[in-house]
Amino acid sequence: RKTILFENAKQQEVVHTLEQWYGVTISTQGQASKPWNFTGKFQDKSLEYVLQSVGYTMDFHFTIEKKDVRIIYP
Numbered sequence: 001r002k003t004i005l006f007e008n009a010k011q012q013e014v015v016h017t018l019e020q021w022y023g024v025t026i027s028t029q030g031q032a033s034k035p036w037n038f039t040g041k042f043q044d045k046s047l048e049y050v051l052q053s054v055g056y057t058m059d060f061h062f063t064i065e066k067k068d069v070r071i072i073y074p
Helices: 011-022 047-058
Strands: 003-009 025-029 038-043 061-065 068-072
Touching: 003 011, 011 025, 011 047, 038 047, 047 061, 047 068
Parallel strands: 025 068
Antiparallel strands: 003 038, 061 068
16 A cells, blocks of 8 residues: 655655655746645545645646646646
């Protein structure tokens, strides 16, 4: 079982972890409206599911094209 656990994680930590787990490269466009302090646990979830959950909390959208992920702030 694959479990990813974040506790009060900053953006850099979340991005690095997801890049390692899913073998993708993540870039950002724009600036976060608030400092990241993300807590969450994901067990056997797809990258898309994880990004949707984090994006809902941290207020961003994203695109996935093959191995390139872009986080887009409003």
